[in-house]
Amino acid sequence: MAGHGETSKEAVGVFNDAETLQAAIDDLLSAGFDRAELSLLASESAVEQKLGHVYDRVEDLEDDAGAPRQAYVSKESLGDAEGGLIGGLLYVGAVAAAGAVVASGGTLAAAIGSAALAGGASGAVGAILAQWLDRHHADYLARQLDHGGLLLWVRTRDAAHEARAADILSRHSAHDVHLHALPA
Secondary structure, three states: OOOOOOOOEEEEEEEOOHHHHHHHHHHHHHOOOOHHHEEEEOOHHHHHHHHOOOOOOHHHHOOOOOOOEEEOOOHHHHHHHHHHHHHHHHHHHHHHHHHHHHHOOOOHHHHHHHHHHHHHHHHHHHHHHHHHHHHHHHHHHHHHHHOOOEEEEEEOOOHHHHHHHHHHHHHOOOEEEEEEEOOO
């Protein structure tokens, strides 16, 4: 970490597709970088809202400390969220329906049938929400690519991290790989 009076740096690179971005991120994580040290450009609307203008190319924002960022979220975490939406709604719907039947004096068979129907309906809603999440992420990637690529910033701790980050970004075909100082 940078001491008093020193500036910290970060590596930056632009990727032409999500697969090479993901491969670079996997390598960075394997090389000892923390997820918290990785950030991506925020959504197009967040950039416009924060900066007050639309950007043409992601390269225009590479070294802009004011450009809004978002934390890296792995594909696995997105899958976990989708599973949680489906499973959580399935469970809540089933329990609520079964509880209502039992509370009204219904039979065990009626409670099971109601739980299955309500759970299935709630699970279907969860599946629709999971598809929306997938589509939203795909749209985010497509918009970034339309503006020239997927921008990745990697915060570095020292000269060794700087060299390692730049090397990994370059090996995974990022373009315009460079380091820049962060404001104190």
